[in-house]
Amino acid sequence: MLEAANINKSFDGTQVLNNISLEVDTGKILCIVGPSGAGKTTLLRIITGLEKADTGQFKIDGKAFDPESNTTNEAMIGVVFQDFRLFPHLNVLENITLAPQLALHQSKAEANAKAKEILTQLGLEDKADIYPFQLSGGQKQRVAIARALALNPKILCYDEPTSALDPGLRESVAQLIERLKAQGMTQIVVTHDMEFAQNIADKILTVKPNREA
Amino acid sequence: MDGVLKYMLEILPSLLQGTKLTLGLFAITLVLALPIGALVSLGLRSRFKPIQWILKFYVWLMRGTPLLLQLIFIFYGLPVLHIYFERFSAAGFAFVLNYAAYFAEIFRGGFQSVPEGQFEAARVLRLNYSQTIRKIVLPQVTKIVLPSVGNEVINLVKDSSLVYVIGLGDLLRAGNVAMVRDVTLVPLLMVGAIYLALTALFTYLLRKVEQHYSYYH
Ligand SMILES: Nc1ncnc2c1ncn2[C@@H]1O[C@H](COP(=O)(O)OP(=O)(O)OP(=O)(O)O)[C@@H](O)[C@H]1O
Ligand SMILES: [Mg+2]
Numbered sequence: 001m002l003e004a005a006n007i008n009k010s011f012d013g014t015q016v017l018n019n020i021s022l023e024v025d026t027g028k029i030l031c032i033v034g035p036s037g038a039g040k041t042t043l044l045r046i047i048t049g050l051e052k053a054d055t056g057q058f059k060i061d062g063k064a065f066d067p068e069s070n071t072t073n074e075a076m077i078g079v080v081f082q083d084f085r086l087f088p089h090l091n092v093l094e095n096i097t098l099a100p101q102l103a104l105h106q107s108k109a110e111a112n113a114k115a116k117e118i119l120t121q122l123g124l125e126d127k128a129d130i131y132p133f134q135l136s137g138g139q140k141q142r143v144a145i146a147r148a149l150a151l152n153p154k155i156l157c158y159d160e161p162t163s164a165l166d167p168g169l170r171e172s173v174a175q176l177i178e179r180l181k182a183q184g185m186t187q188i189v190v191t192h193d194m195e196f197a198q199n200i201a202d203k204i205l206t207v208k209p210n211r212e213a
Numbered sequence: 214m215d216g217v218l219k220y221m222l223e224i225l226p227s228l229l230q231g232t233k234l235t236l237g238l239f240a241i242t243l244v245l246a247l248p249i250g251a252l253v254s255l256g257l258r259s260r261f262k263p264i265q266w267i268l269k270f271y272v273w274l275m276r277g278t279p280l281l282l283q284l285i286f287i288f289y290g291l292p293v294l295h296i297y298f299e300r301f302s303a304a305g306f307a308f309v310l311n312y313a314a315y316f317a318e319i320f321r322g323g324f325q326s327v328p329e330g331q332f333e334a335a336r337v338l339r340l341n342y343s344q345t346i347r348k349i350v351l352p353q354v355t356k357i358v359l360p361s362v363g364n365e366v367i368n369l370v371k372d373s374s375l376v377y378v379i380g381l382g383d384l385l386r387a388g389n390v391a392m393v394r395d396v397t398l399v400p401l402l403m404v405g406a407i408y409l410a411l412t413a414l415f416t417y418l419l420r421k422v423e424q425h426y427s428y429y430h
Contacts, residue, residue, distance in 0.1 A: 050333055078337070085334035088429050089352045098348060099338035131429045151338065 001026045002047075002077075002155055002186065007056035009042055016042050017053075018210050024155070024186055024203070026061075029177065031197035032190045034207035040190045041082075043207060044159055047188065048079045060154060078148030082159040084140045086132040086147070092119070093128040096147045104151065111150070118146045122176070138169045145176070155186045162193055174200050217399060224391045224400055231387030232407055235373045238301070238383070242308040242369055247362075249309065250316025255346070257321050268317070275314030281375050283307045288379040304376040312369060319361045323354035356426040363419040370411050384408070 002024045009017040016039040024030040032040050045051035047058075049067035058065055067077070087095050096118065097111035106114070119125050122142045132140060141161065148156055161177070162170045170193075177187060177200050191197050197204055256268045275283070288303040298306060327350050335345040374385040388404035391397075 048337055050336065076339075081330065081334065083330065085328075085330045087331065087334070087349055089356070099340060102344050102348070103339040133429055147338070 001059075001061055002188075003057075003059040004047060005057045007043065007046060008054045009039070009046060009051070010054060015210050017046075017207070020205075020207065022205050024188060026186050027181060027184045028202040029181055029187045029189060029200050031201035031204045032188065032207060033192060033194060033197050033204055035209055036192065038207040038209045040192075040207050041159055044079075044157055044188065044190050048077050048157055050079075076151060076153045076155075078151060078153030078156045080141065080144045080148055080156065080158045080161060082161075082163060084132075084144040084164075086135075086140055086143055088132050091129055091131050092124065092135070092143050095132070095143060096150045099147070100150050115146070115150055118149050122146055137165050138172070141165065141173070142176070149180075155188060156180065157188045157190075159190045160192070161189060162191065162196055170196060220395070220397070220399060221403060224395075224403070227387045227391065228384060228400070228403055228407060231382055231384035232411075234301075234376075234382055235370075235384045236411075238304055238308060238373050238376060239369055241305050242312050242373075243366065245305075245309045246312035246316055249313040251320050251351070253313060253317035254320035254324060257317065258324060272314045272317055275311050276318070280307065280311045280372060281378060283311055284375055284379060300376075300379055300381050303379060304381055308369075308373070312365065315365055316362065319358050319365070320354060322361075323358040324350065326357055327353050359419070359423050359426060363416075363423075366415055366419060367412050370415060371408065 005021045007017050007020040020043060022030065032043060034040050042051060046053045047067055052068055058067055090098060093115055096115040100106040100111040101108060119128060124142055127139060135143065161173050180187060253268050256264050259265055284307040287298060287307045331349055332345060335349045374383060376383050377386050384404055384407060388400040391400035
């Protein structure tokens with residue numbers, strides 16, 4: 001379970017996030033919605049430690065943690081970026097196994113076995129040896145999900161998981177997220193697609209644009 | 214014709230001796246200047262301002278003055294301040310300093326063209342700074358900078374002839390000595406041919422390295 005309270009964030013004197021609080025129960029899906037520029041991505045970047053909040057308290061399973069120095073495996077939060085950000089010089093398998101070897105000190109064999117398992121689960125078992133530029137958008141996204149899952153995160157976050165894909169793939173992303181939920185994964189999904197959110201969410205948080213300058 | 218061939222065979226050993234020195238300087242410069250250049254380019258991106266200023270000044274100085282002047286300064290100038298270099302060390306020192314500055318500029322451009330998103334992806338995957346640089350950034354930078362580094366490598370083969378001025382027996386000097394002694398152009402033509410062979414060889418090797426990195430785009 002993730003709890004975040006009183007998150008404030010300004011850029012150059014302009015307040016973007018005004019006292020936001022949120023809560024996600026273990027194994028549930030929280031969708032963060034709101035118009036463009038409201039601060040959804042910023043909120044997600046704060047939760048994942050890529051941006052520092054001006055104020056805010058964070059707890060995972062009741063224990064306080066600092067997303068910016070999120071180093072213990074207990075507090076691990078995985079991210080699937082809107083533009084995936086796969087490593088272009090590494091093949092699919094290497095993309096997935098690099099971090100488990102370097103950050104979790106898994107052996108290569110151990111990391112490979114786990115990665116193959118995840119790839120199979122995501123229907124990518126025949127893609128292990130090819131490079132990101134050879135993948136379709138939907139496949140890239142699944143590799144990005146596999147890469148995040150390989151670190152055994154407690155929570156998985158997505159920024160606009162449907163925006164870079166064909167509308168036809170929307171349903172399959174929803175199914176994938178549901179499937180991970182069935183396995184007990186806690187997930188936070190940023191989207192401006194209200195219908196998509198209502199489809200998958202256990203809870204919806206609306207971020208409103210802040211008009212004060 | 215026989216006479217020319219015989220003469221060529223006669224002076225070939227001394228030219229090859231000079232080629233050895235040229236290649237020695239070439240190798241030392243590449244092996245040291247490439248990693249130093251990469252480190253300097255990282256320093257140029259440092260958030261610690263004084264480091265940035267010092268390194269910027271260094272790059273500015275090295276790129277803004279002739280390598281020949283730097284060579285003369287180190288070998289003939291520094292002894293005035295009681296700093297003495299043996300000839301080959303002076304040459305190596307000047308070349309490494311000079312080429313590291315050029316490589317630093319090339320690498321700086323290379324680092325800039327790796328998207329910030331790659332650093333962030335590495336960060337959320339909990340790689341530390343040195344892992345991120347070694348495993349994610351440097352391989353991508355290498356591919357980007359290869360053509361420019363290749364140009365410098367070819368320049369280096371030719372620039373090495375500047376050590377002539379501090380009295381080192383490189384390829385050019387060996388040819389010149391033979392020409393003056395025997396009053397013939399043949400040695401200089403041979404020197405030209407050897408330089409051409411060297412640059413052709415390195416151009417070929419560089420193309421091979423570029424091909425090695427062409428497995429993705
Ligand atoms: N690094 C930054 N520096 C300055 N301003 C920023 C920065 N990042 C975001 N902002 C500003 O914060 C506001 C919120 O941006 P954010 O990207 O979080 O919105 P969003 O809700 O994700 O929008 P969208 O739906 O278009 O993705 C915007 O006005 C943006 O210009
Ligand atoms: Mg956004």
